[in-house]
Amino acid sequence: MFNRLKLGVRKAFFIMFEMANSTKGMSATQISKRYEISRPTTHFFMYKVRTVMKSSQSKKVSSTVIVDEFVQGGKEVNKQGRSYDTKKKKP
Secondary structure, three states, X not given: OOOOOXXXXXXXXXXHHHXXXXXXXXXXXXXXXXXXXXXXXHHHHHHHHHHHHOOOOOOOOXXXXXXXXXXXXXXXXXXXXXXXXXXXXXX
16 A cells, blocks of 8 residues: 555555544545645545455454444434534433
């Protein structure tokens, strides 16, 4: 994945961190502006990261999965953005 990388390894790890932790995802344009890299380079690197992160479906989870917290429920009416006021939190 890091073969022929046009950007530094440090920037590559920052980009992968943001891709993994952003809820809605990030566009190549946003990341290219933030890290001052050309958009085609950013696009190609993000494509490589997504390909590596993609599940192969060969190893299914067979044991119990522990989740810290999640919100149950759909979109709230007349609310903009994320609001967890009336939704039930499951510990």
